[in-house]
Amino acid sequence: MSANLLLQYAVIALLVVVSFWTALRKVAPKTTSRMQAGVAAPLLRSQRGAFAQRVGRWLQPKGATGDCGDGCGTCGTCGPSDAPEEKAVTFHPPRK
Structure with missing residues (x-):
C-alpha cells in the first residue's frame, strides 16, 4: 500500500468520523454532552x-x-417573536 493511498484513507476516515460526530450532536445533544x-x-x-x-x-x-444566547432551546422562548403560526393540514379526497 503506497503512502498516498494510506493518506487518502486516513483523510476519508477523519471526515467520516467528524461527519458522524456532527450528526450525532444534532440528533442526540444530551448523549454527546455526557460522552x-x-x-x-x-x-x-x-x-x-x-x-x-x-x-x-x-x-x-x-x-x-x-x-x-447559549442556544439550549429547552424553554421554547428563545425563538424569534415573529415566528409564523402553525396551520393545520387538511387532506382532500382526490378529484374524479
Whole structure:
C-alpha cells in the first residue's frame, strides 16, 4: 500500500468520523454532552499533568447558562417573536 493511498484513507476516515460526530450532536445533544463529560472527567483530576488538564477543559462540554444566547432551546422562548403560526393540514379526497 503506497503512502498516498494510506493518506487518502486516513483523510476519508477523519471526515467520516467528524461527519458522524456532527450528526450525532444534532440528533442526540444530551448523549454527546455526557460522552464528552465522561472523556473529560479523568483528564481533569489533580493528579494529571497540566497538558492533560488543559485538554480536559477543552473537551468539557459547555453548560447551559440560562440565557437566550447559549442556544439550549429547552424553554421554547428563545425563538424569534415573529415566528409564523402553525396551520393545520387538511387532506382532500382526490378529484374524479
